[in-house]
Amino acid sequence: MRTKAFQRIYTQITRITKATCEVRARGARYGELAWINERPAQVISVIEDKVTLQVFSGTEGISSQSEVIFSGMPPTLQVSDLLAGRFLNAYGSPIDGGPELVGEKRLINGSAVNPVKRAKPSTLMATGIAGIDLNNTLVTGQKIPFFVDPDQPYNEILAEVAMRAEADMIILGGMGLSNDDYIFFKNTFSQAGVLDKIVSFINRPEDPPLERLLIPDMACTAAEYFANDKKQNVLVLLTDMTLYADALTIVANKMDQIPSKDSMPGSLYSELAGIYEKSVQFVHGGSITIIAVTTLNEGDITHAIPDNTGYITEGQLFLKHDTDIGKIIVDPFRSLSRLKQNVIGKKTREDHPQVMNALIRLYADAMEAKTKRENGFDLNEYDKKCLAFSEEYAMRLLAIDINISIEEMLDTGWYLFQRYFEKYEIGIKEQLIEKYWKASESTAEHH
Known part of the structure; x- marks a missing residue:
């Protein structure tokens, strides 16, 4: 080991897989950001001095003598009001041609909200979509997934929610988002004149799949700034959580972990919970509401991803194609908002x-x-x-x-x-x- 400008540098990698590297190192911390041959990586396991790093862009070209430089801290996001209207990548860097961000650096995987700061979610979150607001009314601070078939226009629906929702700020987290969908979101928000209330974190198909793992934490960190610091009602839209879970699986497989149900990693529940539990109604009035798309494999609701999601979230929204009217509808039988009783007939009309x-x-x-x-x-x-x-x-x-x-x-x-x-x-x-x-x-x- 040697040091350079207070950074720890190691040059003896003991094991290399397609997605991970192992190195003997002292003082490394779980979640810490590092660089291997100038490629970003993150510490995902520390056992005594054996440190495993996931290399976001893959390990091709890395050798046992490659330099591993530890940053000393996890990934961060620079938060300020200047986030509004920006399109950023998984590291919080601009992809919209605009200036670099300036602001306070915040760790993207911070601790859960202190329970004493939480209030009972009881404020209506109207979306303008009748199948949601009438039958499955949402409240601020709720966490709820859209369960959809891959061929349904779920990103178009998320864009509609973003434009209609009664929220002060919208945070979009796109994982594996196609270029067409990326351009669609950008043009839709721009033409609707709502860019100034939207922050977008985007991972596209040409980007390394493992970078998707950073997107939800980046989105939630931005949301916490606007909800906690600025006391605003924030809506986080995540798409697609199935691609997020697939990225978790890539890492688990390369680490030779024994897979759980449906070949998913055993940590799937805790990883999903760590994201969804960032939803909160703060005592001081700000809130984070999370709506996340989970695409279903052949409509299989028993698959590990929707199955685990259902245990964590407060209901679910199902989309289906109604052959009688030829349109996509919110299924009134399979959809459920467990918190709607907090507002219907109380914050809405008595009937x-x-x-x-x-x-x-x-x-x-x-x-x-x-x-x-x-x-x-x-x-x-x-x-x-x-x-x-x-x-x-x-x-x-x-x-x-x-x-x-x-x-x-x-x-x-x-x-x-x-x-x-x-x-x-x-x-x-x-x-x-x-x-x-x-x-x-x-x-x-x-x-």
């Missing part, structure tokens, strides 16, 4: 819980009627009503391109009740029917 439940119950009856029809059974009048209702309900309130306020969603619900059903068929309390049934007549005329 919200009952309208939501009645609409979904009638939609379920329609699905039963559809099964009867497909199996050749005769339909009664109620079945026919439900089928007609279901198509308009999906078109007006479940399709992801519906952008209206929660008040308008509820008014649309009453309009659908009045158009297709008698009062006794909708199963809502009499006092609410008396108050809102007549009020919806003008809505019916408008529609």
Whole structure:
């Protein structure tokens, strides 16, 4: 070992795999950033003096005599208000042609939020998407995944959420983001005039896959600055967590770790939890809400990635293609927001819980009627009503391109009740029917 400008330099690597190197070194810390032949690497294991580093760009060309230089600290992000509107890579360096960042250096994998700083999440986070705001209402400080098929337009939907959400700042973390999607996000935000409230960390296909592992921590560090320091409501959008987990698997395999379920590393749960648990409602009013895309392999919800995610998060949002209307909808049966009870009917209109439940119950009856029809059974009048209702309900309130306020969603619900059903068929309390049934007549005329 030798030192240079207070840096520790080692030149005897004892083991090399396709993604990792081992070196004998003293004083190295887990998570510490290092360079091997000027390539960035990170310490992922320290056992006495045996240090394992993951080399983000791979180990091709590295020999046992290559220089290993330890930085003495984990990766950092320079935080300031100048982050707003910037597109950065996994190391927090600009990729948008703009100036280098200036600001306070913060470790990107800081400790979890002190419980005494946490408040109960109880503030509505409206997205403008009816299938979310009406049936699966989100609150600030919540963590929730989008479970999607790879061929669904999930990045377009995330962009819509970014533009519609009632948040002070949006942090986008893109992992393995195609160039088309990168340009789409950039153009969409620019044309909508919302760039000044968005910070983007992007890993593209030509970038080393292991750099994806830094993206969520970079995004959460930026979010913590705006939420904790600036007391703002911050929405973090991560896509795609399946590619993040695949990068974890690359490292685990190269370290000869025994794989767990579905060939995933045994650390998958703790790695995912370390990201999602950064969501928080601060006592002082700032918040971090996390919505993360997880693509499903052939729709398999039992795969280790969505399975572990479901144990950590507070619900899930499922997208599906509705063949009756030819659009992508938020599936009302498989989607769930476990924190919606904190706000519906309290921070939203009093009829919200009952309208939501009645609409979904009638939609379920329609699905039963559809099964009867497909199996050749005769339909009664109620079945026919439900089928007609279901198509308009999906078109007006479940399709992801519906952008209206929660008040308008509820008014649309009453309009659908009045158009297709008698009062006794909708199963809502009499006092609410008396108050809102007549009020919806003008809505019916408008529609």
